[in-house]
Amino acid sequence: MLEQTVxxxxxERDTDSYFRLVLRAPQIxxxxxxxxxxxxxxxxxxxALLRRPFSIFQVAGDTFSILYKTIGKGxxxxxxxxxxxxxxxxxxxxxxxxxxxxxxEIPLLVAGGYGMxxxxxxxxxxxxxxxxxxxxxxxxxxxxxxxxxxxxWDVRVTTEDGSHGEKxxxxxxxxxxxxxxxxxxxxxxxxxxxxxxxxxxxAEDFNVPAELSMDEHMCCGVGVCLxxxxxxxxxxxxxxxxxxxxxxxFDSRKILWETAK
Amino acid sequence: MNxxxxxxxxxxxxxxxxxxxxxxxxxxxxxxxxLSQLGAVTVKGIRLNPVRGNSSPRTTEVASGMLNAIGLQxxxxxxxxxxxxxxxxxxxxxxxINIWGTTIEEYAEVARRFDALGGVGxxxxxxxxPNIKEGGxxxxxxxxxxxxxxxxxxxxxxxxxxxxxxxxVVSIAPFAKAAEDAGSDALAxxxxxxxxxxxxxxxKPKLANITGGLTGPAIKPIAIKLVWEAAQAVKxxxxxxxxxxxxxDAIEFLMAGATAVAVxxxxxxxxxxxxxxxxxxxxxxxxxxxxxxxxxxxSVQMKK
Numbered sequence: 279m280l281e282q283t284v285x286x287x288x289x290e291r292d293t294d295s296y297f298r299l300v301l302r303a304p305q306i307x308x309x310x311x312x313x314x315x316x317x318x319x320x321x322x323x324x325x326a327l328l329r330r331p332f333s334i335f336q337v338a339g340d341t342f343s344i345l346y347k348t349i350g351k352g353x354x355x356x357x358x359x360x361x362x363x364x365x366x367x368x369x370x371x372x373x374x375x376x377x378x379x380x381x382x383e384i385p386l387l388v389a390g391g392y393g394m395x396x397x398x399x400x401x402x403x404x405x406x407x408x409x410x411x412x413x414x415x416x417x418x419x420x421x422x423x424x425x426x427x428x429x430x431w432d433v434r435v436t437t438e439d440g441s442h443g444e445k446x447x448x449x450x451x452x453x454x455x456x457x458x459x460x461x462x463x464x465x466x467x468x469x470x471x472x473x474x475x476x477x478x479x480x481a482e483d484f485n486v487p488a489e490l491s492m493d494e495h496m497c498c499g500v501g502v503c504l505x506x507x508x509x510x511x512x513x514x515x516x517x518x519x520x521x522x523x524x525x526x527x528f529d530s531r532k533i534l535w536e537t538a539k
Numbered sequence: 540m541n542x543x544x545x546x547x548x549x550x551x552x553x554x555x556x557x558x559x560x561x562x563x564x565x566x567x568x569x570x571x572x573x574l575s576q577l578g579a580v581t582v583k584g585i586r587l588n589p590v591r592g593n594s595s596p597r598t599t600e601v602a603s604g605m606l607n608a609i610g611l612q613x614x615x616x617x618x619x620x621x622x623x624x625x626x627x628x629x630x631x632x633x634x635x636i637n638i639w640g641t642t643i644e645e646y647a648e649v650a651r652r653f654d655a656l657g658g659v660g661x662x663x664x665x666x667x668x669p670n671i672k673e674g675g676x677x678x679x680x681x682x683x684x685x686x687x688x689x690x691x692x693x694x695x696x697x698x699x700x701x702x703x704x705x706x707x708v709v710s711i712a713p714f715a716k717a718a719e720d721a722g723s724d725a726l727a728x729x730x731x732x733x734x735x736x737x738x739x740x741x742x743k744p745k746l747a748n749i750t751g752g753l754t755g756p757a758i759k760p761i762a763i764k765l766v767w768e769a770a771q772a773v774k775x776x777x778x779x780x781x782x783x784x785x786x787x788d789a790i791e792f793l794m795a796g797a798t799a800v801a802v803x804x805x806x807x808x809x810x811x812x813x814x815x816x817x818x819x820x821x822x823x824x825x826x827x828x829x830x831x832x833x834x835x836x837x838s839v840q841m842k843k
Contacts, residue, residue, distance in 0.1 A: 281571050281810060319808055325602040327755060327808050368571065368810075497598045497605065498807040500571070502563030502583075504609045505598040518592055518612060523567075 279500070280306055281368045287341055288361050294418035295348045296392065297357050304340035306369050312400035313374025313468075313491055313527045316344060317499035319366040320355045330356070331496045331522070333396035333468065334370065335422075342369075345395035345421060371499055372526050375466055375489055380405040383464035383487070387431075388452055388477050390414065390469025394421045396491050396526075397468055401429050409434060409455060413448025413473075417441040449476050456484045465530075467491065478530040488530035494521040509537040540824055541831040542817070544578070544798050546776050547699030547724030549633055549661045551578035551799060554832055555789065555817050558780045558803030559584055559637035559663060559703070560609070564623035565630065571810045574630055576817065578799060581635040582623070584665045586674070587645055587652075589615040593670065594747040599736050604755025604782070605804060606734050608670040608748030611639065616652045624656070633660025635701065638692075641674040643684075647691040654696035662698050664689065664723075667705035667730035669752045679705035679730075685714060686721040693722030701778060703727040704769070706758075711765050712772035719773045727778045727801070728769055729762045755804040756782040763795045770796020770837055784812060786819020793835040 287300040306316075317329040330352040332344040348357050359365065377400065378385050385408035387397045394412055401410060410426045413436040420442055426433045434451045435443025444451060448469070456463065465488035467477040474490045481488035497505040499522045507518035508525070511532045519525065542553040556579040562568060565580040574580060592612025599606050614622055619636075627634045636653055640646040646664065653659050666685060668675030678684045689702055702718040704711060706729040715726055731752025736745040744750075762781025770777055779797030782804065783789050789800040805812040820832065829835060 279570050326600055327603065327804070328600050328605065329808050366809075495596055495598070497607075498561075500563075500810075501567045502561065503598065503607070503807055504592060504612050505596075505607075507592070507595060507597070507612070 279368065279371060280309070281366065282306060283364050283366050286359055286361050286363050286365065289357070289359055292345065292421060296345060296418070296421055297348065298335070298343055298345055299356065300341050300343045301365070301367065302341050303367065303369070306367070307337050307340055307342045310334050310337050310342055310370040310399070311374040312377060312403055313396055314370035314372050315526065316342070316367045316369035317371055318344075318356070320352055320359070321366070322358070323351060323355045326351045328497055329368070329499060331499055333491070335395040335398055337399065345392055347392050368499060372522055373524060375400045375491070375527050378404050378406050378464065382406065383462045384408045386452065386455065386463055386465050387411065388448055388465060388467040388469070388473070390448055390473040391419050392421065393467070393469030393473070393491070393493070397466065398422060398425060400466060401426055401431050407431050411436070411448050411452050413437065415439065448473060449480060452477070453480060456480065456486065460484045460486050464488070468493075475535050478533060478535065481530050489527050490530045490533065491526045492521050492528060493526070496522055498522070509534040540821065541833070542821065544776070544833060546661060546701065546778065546799060549579070549699045552632065553578045553817050554793070554799035554820070555813050556581050556635060556778065556799060556801045557806060557813055558801040559665065561803045561806045564619070564627065565634070566623060566626045568806070568810055573814065575632055576814055577632050579633045579635050579660055580627065580630060581663060581801060582627070582637060583613055584611045584637040584639050584668065585613050585616060585619050585649065586611070586639050586641070587616055587649055589613065589618055596745065596747055598751070599745040601736055601753070602757065604753055604757035606736055606746060606751035606753055607731065608746045608751035610670050610748065611668060616649055620656060628658050635661045635663050637663040637665050637703070639665040639668065639674050643688050643691045646688050647695040650692040650695040650698075654698055659698055661701055662692065662696060663701040663703050663727055664692055665703050667703050669707065669731060669733045669750070670748055676705045676707060679714070680708055682713060682717050686717045689718050689721035689723050699724040701725040701727050703730055704765070705730055706732055706761065706765055711769050715769035715772045719775050723775065725776045725778060726769060726773065727780065728766050729781050732758055732761070754782070756784055758782050759788060763791055766792055766797050767795040767839065783816065786816045786823060789816045789820060790823055790835060793832070794837070794839040796837040798833070798836050
């Protein structure tokens with residue numbers, strides 16, 4: 279974990295309201311593990327003070343990148359920034375995915391929308407290739423399909439409106455695949471909470487392990503403010519654990535979805 | 540140049556600490572911030588037993604600030620001593636432990652436990668948290684209860700006692716005086732302001748707790764006024780806090796009558812703020828040829 283002011287190498291529109299931000303951070307880049315995040319301060323926002331957390335997408339040389347969607351004040355302000363400008367980041371943060379060991383389970387990745395960004399490094403660094411299920415509302419929500427394919431992963435695309443890939447939810451082809459075989463399979467997922475909950479249920483039904491990257495509202499990002507907590511099994515009962523510190527990646531069997539409501 | 544100040548019998552090497560609840564238990568920021576340069580580390584509020592805290596969402600950003608309703612999640616006295624004290628007791632700077640309870644007896648018991656622990660810098664009595672049903676602000680907004688809780692803790696410990704005051708009173712002066720008379724060595728002014736935000740798309744409150752406490756730069760001018768009013772009512776030192784983002788803000792609190800200051804919400808977005816504040820106070824003193832930081836305290840000049 280380092281706090282540094284780093285330079286923007288590029289910040290370009292990907293599809294629709296998605297952007298790719300590349301930052302030169304020679305000290306941070308080598309530390310990054312799959313599933314970790316960066317906490318970014320967009321200083322140009324006058325009265326919105328808090329940092330914004332983003333999953334780390336790719337690491338290349340002395341740079342790392344973020345794939346984000348403009349959804350509010352912070353991401354809109356960030357999308358206005360240009361190459362050469364600087365942002366303050368605290369990174370890498372959080373507990374990421376477990377990289378499969380050679381000969382271990384075949385990874386099945388499930389990604390919804392910009393959740394795909396959090397899964398790229400895992401696919402890249404996993405010694406076992408597997409299947410990545412990517413889903414979104416429409417064609418423009420399918421990000422980095424080419425990047426996954428370039429890693430020689432089997433990419434299965436779904437869109438809710440059928441404008442690209444199979445029509446339906448991302449969990450449909452996942453279910454079909456698990457009905458075919460569950461032997462030596464492990465799920466890894468990142469996306470909207472509804473999707474994660476569905477993946478957690480599927481993992482339970484098929485009795486396969488699953489690691490879920492939770493998307494919670496955050497404030498400090500380093501474990502002090504206790505904003506981003508979710509209910510997690512602990513001992514005989516449960517406790518609130520921090521998505522920024524114990525997470526964002528949790529073993530799905532430990533998450534108490536009912537209490538979380 | 541002297542930057543050190545005294546809070547009761549506690550000496551701080553400079554007048555800058557962090558606000559309880561914004562800095563965890565110190566260890567979380569130890570990789571980002573040189574803790575040994577702080578005046579003191581103030582930890583999150585602790586009661587006797589572990590506390591689970593409120594449901595999510597617990598915080599929300601607002602213009603120039605944020606609302607929080609964490610609900611004082613914490614490990615309890617034993618959990619704190621086991622998990623965090625081994626780290627904190629080795630720090631070169633003192634630890635101020637923020638304590639609370641739901642009864643006067645519990646406050647006193649927690650004070651006794653930390654008195655017996657040894658090595659604690661000071662205790663800060665949280666009588667002003669707006670986000671819990673029992674305890675907290677209930678004690679800080681009732682003159683009689685405030686005097687009783689401070690008095691009970693005074694009997695329980697020789698450690699310096701800092702009473703963290705609620706802003707949610709008609710006039711702070713009598714509360715400040717009541718805490719002083721009951722044996723408090725210092726006052727911390729102020730805690731968060733009760734507040735609320737609504738999501739207009741869903742028509743739901745933005746916090747699960749419905750209401751929360753407003754902190755950040757939005758509250759600074761109100762906190763300055765409270766410090767100024769309290770400073771005229773008591774002789775004991777005041778730790779000023781509320782929206783400090785830089786040395787200028789901190790110096791304003793000192794001039795209003797604070798002896799020390801605490802950086803709070805700014806830690807969440809710029810963890811270096813406390814150290815920047817210390818450096819900035821030093822620069823200000825050089826520029827204004829002030830040899831002792833204590834000469835800034837209460838130096839605001841009223842027009843005559």
